[in-house]
Amino acid sequence: xxxxxxxxxxxxxxxxxxxxxxxxxxxVGCDHRGCANSCPAGCYTWSxxxxxxxxxxxxxxxxxxxxxxxxxxxxxxxxxPRGGFGVSxxxx
Amino acid sequence: MKRSFQAIVVGAGPAGSAAAFTMAKAxxxxxxxxxxxxxxxxxxxxxxxxxxxxxxNVLSDYWICAPIERHVVKKGLTFMTGDAxxxxxxxxxxxxxxxxxxxxxxxxxxxxxxxxxxRKAGATLLTRSTVDDVVIKSGKVVGVTLLxxxxxIAAPIAVAADGVLSFTALKAGLRRPKFxxxxxxxxxxxxxxxxxxxxxxxxxxxxxQGYSNEFVGCTAGLRGGGFLxxxxxxxxxxxxxxxxxxxxxxxTPYDLLNAFIETPHIARFLKxxxxxxxxxxxxxxxxxxxxxxxxxxxxxxxxxxAGFCNVTGLNLEGINLATHSGMLAGKxxxxxxxxxxxxxxxxxxxxxxxxxxxxxxxxxxxxRAPKMLHNDAIYQAYPEILCSxxxxxxxxxxxxxxxxxxxxxxTAREKVGYRKLLADTYAAWRAL
Numbered sequence: 001x002x003x004x005x006x007x008x009x010x011x012x013x014x015x016x017x018x019x020x021x022x023x024x025x026x027x028v029g030c031d032h033r034g035c036a037n038s039c040p041a042g043c044y045t046w047s048x049x050x051x052x053x054x055x056x057x058x059x060x061x062x063x064x065x066x067x068x069x070x071x072x073x074x075x076x077x078x079x080x081p082r083g084g085f086g087v088s089x090x091x092x
Numbered sequence: 093m094k095r096s097f098q099a100i101v102v103g104a105g106p107a108g109s110a111a112a113f114t115m116a117k118a119x120x121x122x123x124x125x126x127x128x129x130x131x132x133x134x135x136x137x138x139x140x141x142x143x144x145x146x147x148x149n150v151l152s153d154y155w156i157c158a159p160i161e162r163h164v165v166k167k168g169l170t171f172m173t174g175d176a177x178x179x180x181x182x183x184x185x186x187x188x189x190x191x192x193x194x195x196x197x198x199x200x201x202x203x204x205x206x207x208x209x210x211r212k213a214g215a216t217l218l219t220r221s222t223v224d225d226v227v228i229k230s231g232k233v234v235g236v237t238l239l240x241x242x243x244x245i246a247a248p249i250a251v252a253a254d255g256v257l258s259f260t261a262l263k264a265g266l267r268r269p270k271f272x273x274x275x276x277x278x279x280x281x282x283x284x285x286x287x288x289x290x291x292x293x294x295x296x297x298x299x300x301q302g303y304s305n306e307f308v309g310c311t312a313g314l315r316g317g318g319f320l321x322x323x324x325x326x327x328x329x330x331x332x333x334x335x336x337x338x339x340x341x342x343x344t345p346y347d348l349l350n351a352f353i354e355t356p357h358i359a360r361f362l363k364x365x366x367x368x369x370x371x372x373x374x375x376x377x378x379x380x381x382x383x384x385x386x387x388x389x390x391x392x393x394x395x396x397x398a399g400f401c402n403v404t405g406l407n408l409e410g411i412n413l414a415t416h417s418g419m420l421a422g423k424x425x426x427x428x429x430x431x432x433x434x435x436x437x438x439x440x441x442x443x444x445x446x447x448x449x450x451x452x453x454x455x456x457x458x459x460r461a462p463k464m465l466h467n468d469a470i471y472q473a474y475p476e477i478l479c480s481x482x483x484x485x486x487x488x489x490x491x492x493x494x495x496x497x498x499x500x501x502x503t504a505r506e507k508v509g510y511r512k513l514l515a516d517t518y519a520a521w522r523a524l
Contacts, residue, residue: 006282037338086134089369
């Protein structure tokens with residue numbers, strides 16, 4: 001059993017207003033980019049070709065992993081989504 | 093819009109709802125703030141709600157009315173390598189009698205139920221309310237502001253029960269701005285639906301008995317472990333990964349989870365199961381050493397926000413500590429209202445109550461466990477030693493045998509060396 005579409009099994013109420021804002025310039029100078037492989041929702045993607053960190057907030061599980069592993073304060077904003085928005089666990 | 097209450101509780105998880113419940117029962121007008129559409133919407137956990145004796149006293153027989161999945165009567169611990177596994181299992185008739193020793197629950201259901209109990213007791217539950225900041229006047233917390241509608245809620249006392257990252261404690265100046273990745277772990281979980289009868293057949297259970305199993309050696313050498321818990325008609329499978337190790341490990345949590353689910357040992361339990369939900373959350377695993385300031389001017393901190401999580405490697409306790417600390421915070425707030433003293437000094441009764449309870453006693457007792465668990469050998473070399481040892485014991489192939497202690501020492505020497513074996517045994521002895 002392999003779950004290719006793991007991420008499709010989480011529900012969200014997506015907020016247009018992002019609750020996390022990343023300054024990707026700072027990521028260019030990072031030597032580990034631990035967020036890219038630690039985020040359980042795959043929100044961070046480093047492109048070696050473009051030398052750029054791409055970030056999407058839509059599929060964020062609001063766990064705080066990036067907030068902890070980032071040691072360069074690359075966030076201009078890191079907070080929880082506005083009330084009623086974001087990840088919505090049904091059972092789990 | 094500004095509303096006033098006698099107390100504010102930030103977060104309607106187990107700690108917050110228990111705090112609000114305790115205050116409301118004592119007649120206080122308390123606001124219970126929850127950022128989700130309903131309490132529990134943002135919450136997940138590994139799976140065991142341990143017994144909470146303090147809850148037995150105020151919500152008697154809560155295991156009958158609470159949304160419980162199964163009560164755990166059988167616990168397993170498995171050491172795995174790529175193609176072998178060594179398991180120990182403990183089961184007890186005593187765990188099959190009320191009050192049960194532990195339950196599997198779904199947090200969106202359990203947390204919602206506990207918050208509803210607080211509401212029935214008289215608390216005002218305000219959902220969809222993300223706290224943005226604390227309002228500080230002359231050095232004292234006197235309220236909070238909300239992200240939505242720029243609302244403000246005033247009260248002479250607040251309880252920060254807003255979870256592992258606790259921005260409320262941060263903004264009140266009670267926790268340091270930067271967390272240590274070495275003191276945090278990430279839990280990822282997949283929930284599979286499976287018929288009740290199949291679960292009972294596969295795990296040898298009857299009625300609503302439950303089974304839980306922890307796994308070591310399933311994290312590709314990263315510090316962490318796996319878990320499997322039986323719910324009524326679904327199974328939770330997941331991994332807990334130490335962030336310090338995950339950050340530099342080069343593997344993603346979902347790849348590791350997929351690999352774990354694919355191992356024959358796990359796959360056979362999940363056969364025919366359908367994925368229902370994927371979830372993740374952080375766990376404060378630093379123990380006693382990571383507890384922030386828990387008492388401030390007009391504010392108390394409870395639950396995960398206070399780092400109340402006891403990790404020994406054998407048990408992982410959180411919700412019981414959260415609920416109990418929430419009840420103690422509630423009691424402290426009731427006392428503060430009686431004395432009309434919301435100062436740090438007046439509120440220090442909370443710390444005293446925690447020190448006298450199992451919460452601080454256990455965290456102090458196991459204060460060396462988090463460091464002991466920061467030993468990479470536990471997650472790969474030791475499971476390999478155990479499995480290789482058992483393989484040599486059971487394999488009959490016509491070659492002459494060694495006696496058992498020679499066999500064990502040789503296996504251990506090849507994998508970690510005598511010196512490390514001795515040092516690790518000593519560290520584990522001291523920590524546990």
